[in-house]
Amino acid sequence: MTEPRALKRALRQEALARRDALDPSWRIEAALRMADAARDRIAFEHGSIVSGFWPMRSEVDVRPMMFALREKGARLALPAILDKTTIVFRELTREGRLVDMGFGTSGPGEEAEMLDPSIMLVPLAAFDRRGHRIGYGAGYYDRAIARLQANGHAQRLIGIAFDCQEVANVPDEPHDVVIGEILTESGLRSFAGAG
DSSP states (O other), X not given: OOOHHHHHHHXXXXXXXXXXXXXXXXXXXXXXXXXXXXXXXXXXXXXXXXXXOOOOTTSXXXXXXXXXXXXXXXXXXXXXXXXXXXXXXXXXXXXXXXXXXXXXXXXXXXXXXXXXXXXXXXXXXXXXXXXXXXXXXXXXXXXXHHHHHHTTOOOEEEEEOOGGGBOSOOOOOTTOOBOSEEEETTEEEEOTTOO
């Protein structure tokens, strides 16, 4: 029997290879459709904090989605890597400075206000129909979500991916965070019992 970590590694590689193979122009159009879906389907109170992420490699470009949510009244935040185990979320403003965060990503500098999001747009490598996700292997988001939820934040988790990143079954591990919803180019799906 294959160990869960080895199986996750294989599923991650396969899903990312499918994502990498998508036409770049198609990915841009899909990201714009997803931004429209987010604007229409993600409801929140004015001033709610929504965290996104700076896209790397062939990830969904969530910047149009984040700006659509800003237009609806959201305050935006991006992850900032503090060390090898910890990310926090800093406010993304129009006038704010972006700095290199490593891994090909950018985020607000140290002068930006730290925020605790109530809605998180969560990057992922693969997902299944139960709302189980495979991240990139470092565990940053699992730890950040657990910390935020322990303090009453991050009540709504929305995974962001392309349909081609869906796999039949993600192996369960005790530290895994299950997401309640996923937004792909096909629309927003909810997972019963997730969270």
